[in-house]
Amino acid sequence: QKEVEQNSGPLSVPEGAIASLNCTYSDRGSQSFFWYRQYSGKSPELIMSIYSNGDKEDGRFTAQLNKASQYVSLLIRDSQPSDSATYLCAVNKGTGGFKTIFGAGTRLFVKA
Amino acid sequence: DTGVSQNPRHKITKRGQNVTFRCDPISEHNRLYWYRQTLGQGPEFLTYFQNEAQLEKSRLLSDRFSAERPKGSFSTLEIQRTEQGDSAMYLCASSRQALYEQYFGPGTRLTVT
Numbered sequence: 001q002k003e004v005e006q007n008s009g010p011l012s013v014p015e016g017a018i019a020s021l022n023c024t025y026s027d028r029g030s031q032s033f034f035w036y037r038q039y040s041g042k043s044p045e046l047i048m049s050i051y052s053n054g055d056k057e058d059g060r061f062t063a064q065l066n067k068a069s070q071y072v073s074l075l076i077r078d079s080q081p082s083d084s085a086t087y088l089c090a091v092n093k094g095t096g097g098f099k100t101i102f103g104a105g106t107r108l109f110v111k112a
Numbered sequence: 113d114t115g116v117s118q119n120p121r122h123k124i125t126k127r128g129q130n131v132t133f134r135c136d137p138i139s140e141h142n143r144l145y146w147y148r149q150t151l152g153q154g155p156e157f158l159t160y161f162q163n164e165a166q167l168e169k170s171r172l173l174s175d176r177f178s179a180e181r182p183k184g185s186f187s188t189l190e191i192q193r194t195e196q197g198d199s200a201m202y203l204c205a206s207s208r209q210a211l212y213e214q215y216f217g218p219g220t221r222l223t224v225t
Contacts, residue, residue, distance in 0.1 A: 043218050098160050098167065101157065102157075
């Protein structure tokens, strides 16, 4: 079992729709959770961080965390073609450690 | 503030040669991380510094890899006796004390021929 799992996609949504990206993790002690966006040939760019159960909203992005289910998700509202990228879920290993584990990413295509 | 910078951006080397990469973190960030990323995969953790102390190193790293951060500012990653399997994007990231949000540099793309 991979430590952080994501559906590789591609996930294709029409412009203006809601894109839903999901991630599961294996370490129950994990404390910090992140979503990064990575355009082809570029480095990852931090979009959201979430530390406690529930929802966290920032503009068109909403991160959701359910520690009991070991599940993190990212919703992108009003998807735009410029949102087309690979979205990486990252999980910090927990207290006393700073190692961050990344999933392999989900490729998102937003069709104009 | 300026972002994380990495040099060189691209490096082509022959198998068996040594290479060194440099990372300059965001100035007020005391934590620095190195990752390796290959096509279709997420970044793979290599090592982590808090100030000048190297606190964690991946078991995946062989003895051919070494990293330093001598004055708690910039860091270098050296790969000795490069192999074709070392071809990848090498990413550096930094973060503030007590925060885990990491900000990445543009990366150094290594090609071993």
